[in-house]
Amino acid sequence: MWSIIHKMGSPPWFFRFSGTLVRWLLPVTISLLLVGAFWGLLVAPPDFRQGNSYRIIYIHVPAAVVALAGYYVMALAGAVSLIWRIKMADITMRAAAPVGAVLTAIALVTGAIWGKPTWGAWWVWDARITSMLILFFLYLGVVALFQAYENKTAAARACAVLSLVGTVNIPIIYKSVDWWYSLHQPASIKFTGESAIDSSMLYPLLLMILAFYCLFALTVLLNMRADLVWAHRESSWLKQLAGGA
Amino acid sequence: MYFDSLSAVWFMDGHGFYVWLAYALTAIPLALTVWLPIKRIRQHWRWLQAEQRRAASASLTGTNEAGV
Numbered sequence: 001m002w003s004i005i006h007k008m009g010s011p012p013w014f015f016r017f018s019g020t021l022v023r024w025l026l027p028v029t030i031s032l033l034l035v036g037a038f039w040g041l042l043v044a045p046p047d048f049r050q051g052n053s054y055r056i057i058y059i060h061v062p063a064a065v066v067a068l069a070g071y072y073v074m075a076l077a078g079a080v081s082l083i084w085r086i087k088m089a090d091i092t093m094r095a096a097a098p099v100g101a102v103l104t105a106i107a108l109v110t111g112a113i114w115g116k117p118t119w120g121a122w123w124v125w126d127a128r129i130t131s132m133l134i135l136f137f138l139y140l141g142v143v144a145l146f147q148a149y150e151n152k153t154a155a156a157r158a159c160a161v162l163s164l165v166g167t168v169n170i171p172i173i174y175k176s177v178d179w180w181y182s183l184h185q186p187a188s189i190k191f192t193g194e195s196a197i198d199s200s201m202l203y204p205l206l207l208m209i210l211a212f213y214c215l216f217a218l219t220v221l222l223n224m225r226a227d228l229v230w231a232h233r234e235s236s237w238l239k240q241l242a243g244g245a
Numbered sequence: 246m247y248f249d250s251l252s253a254v255w256f257m258d259g260h261g262f263y264v265w266l267a268y269a270l271t272a273i274p275l276a277l278t279v280w281l282p283i284k285r286i287r288q289h290w291r292w293l294q295a296e297q298r299r300a301a302s303a304s305l306t307g308t309n310e311a312g313v
Contacts, residue, residue: 026279033275037268042254045247052257056267063271102278110267117263215275222282229289233296242293 009088011228012237018221025218032211039204047201056114058205062212064107067135068170070100070216074142075167078160090156091231093163094146095223099216101139108132119183127176128184131169138166 007013040058047054074096080089111129112122123129142159149155177186188196195202232238248254255261 041264041268042246042248046258051260053260053263055257055260055264059268059271099278102274106271106274109270113263113267113270117260215279219278219282222279222286226282226285226289229286229293233289233293238293239297242290243297 009086011088011232011235014088015225015228015238015241018225022218022221022225025214025221029211029214029218032207032214036204036208036211040208044201044204050118053114053117056110057201058208060107060110060114061205062208063103063110064132065209066212066216067100067103067107067132068173069213070096070103070220071135071138071163071167071170073216073220074100074139075163078163081156082160082164090160091224091227092220093142093156093159095220095227097139097142097146097159097163099219099223101136101143103212103216104132104136104139108136124183126183127180128173128182131173131176134169135166135173138162138169141166 007017036058041055044055044058046052074093077089077093077096080086081093108129111132115124116122142163145159145162146152146155149158176182177184189202189205197205229238248257255265257264
């Protein structure tokens with residue numbers, strides 16, 4: 001266990017490992033997204049009440065689910081970087097922030113588009129939607145805060161603190177549909193007990209959630225690699241790799 | 246397959262505009278989040294290789310860092 005963590009913290013090892021992983025993840029992610037979108041858009045039956053507008057669920061829910069999970073990744077990496085001062089954790093945190101921001105924005109935008117034919121409004125100040133908007137600003141805050149500091153060690157520390165403080169928002173988002181009277185519907189997929197969604201609609205949704213998780217992993221790894229190549233441009237291991245290629 | 250014609254896919258019983266708009270506004274930013282770091286890695290990588298060639302030719306001709 002510790003040897004794996006030790007290896008993960010080593011840039012040369014991580015660079016080679018992530019290179020192999022990315023080469024696998026890229027075609028897998030694209031295939032999953034294409035199959036999931038095809039299934040959700042064209043094969044799955046329309047919803048009994050909402051008709052075809054419900055097909056937005058196949059991008060809206062996966063984007064929102066992974067945006068939330070991604071925040072945990074970012075905050076956890078932030079904690080590791082704060083406590084153990086591991087450089088790779090800091091790079092992970094910074095790589096996750098823009099991806100999380102994009103996913104949260106997608107969840108908000110697709111939600112707004114879905115809201116128009118369903119609720120009759122693009123935007124409502126609903127508890128779930130407002131707390132997702134706060135999540136979006138938290139992600140943007142981490143990106144902007146890092147840019148704002150001249151001293152990058154201090155910047156990383158400030159970003160880690162911000163992302164840790166922001167975790168308060170995550171259970172609020174999860175519970176918002178139960179705590180407040182909300183226009184947004186509660187979760188339809190449950191890990192325990194029967195899901196409130198038919199399997200003909202559930203399977204493509206699960207596939208898309210898996211696809212979005214793969215996409216998150218892929219883009220975070222790509223961002224980390226881009227960061228590493230530049231940060232280590234003077235290192236002999238990277239020069240060797242570039243020379244051999 | 247639920248729909249029986251291409252125009253039915255496009256129209257989606259009146260919801261086509263919303264559904265396709267949502268999918269387009271998802272596909273474009275997602276493609277960018279994958280493509281931009283790949284482009285950045287490639288740029289850095291080319292820079293590294295060019296740097297190596299410069300270093301190699303400098304050592305061959307016996308010139309120093311300043312090129313004299």
